[in-house]
Amino acid sequence: MQLQLGGACNALHPVEARMARWLLSFRDRIDTDVLPLTQEALSEILGVRRTTVTLLMRNLRASGAIRSDRRGHIEIDPIRLAAAACECHGKIRLEVEKIFSTVTAPSGNPGLVRSRTLDQR
Ligand SMILES: [Zn+2]
Numbered sequence: 001m002q003l004q005l006g007g008a009c010n011a012l013h014p015v016e017a018r019m020a021r022w023l024l025s026f027r028d029r030i031d032t033d034v035l036p037l038t039q040e041a042l043s044e045i046l047g048v049r050r051t052t053v054t055l056l057m058r059n060l061r062a063s064g065a066i067r068s069d070r071r072g073h074i075e076i077d078p079i080r081l082a083a084a085a086c087e088c089h090g091k092i093r094l095e096v097e098k099i100f101s102t103v104t105a106p107s108g109n110p111g112l113v114r115s116r117t118l119d120q121r
Helices: 002-012 015-030 039-046 050-062 078-084 088-108 110-120
Strands: 034-036 066-070 073-076
Touching (some): 002 088, 015 034, 015 078
């Protein structure tokens, strides 16, 4: 699902929005605003030239979405970055949450409580 959406995203959305989306997804995984990333890695991930990444970073920094970009660490402002990202980030996150809530739903234990009540009778 993530790959499918990712493919549509690559075809439909501008690279700046995709870069913002990718940085947000990465942040979701490592749970910190300082991402251990170089511009070189970003250019490989997004399949664009390094000079394009530099330009995009400059734009995002001007809008406050990127706080700093130094020595292989990119510090982001997740709220501002979300404003710059395409809607795919929210979609993918929603789907992932749906999958996890389905997986964890049985441990909500309504069944267990009921069978315990039955045992007492
Ligand atoms: Zn997208």
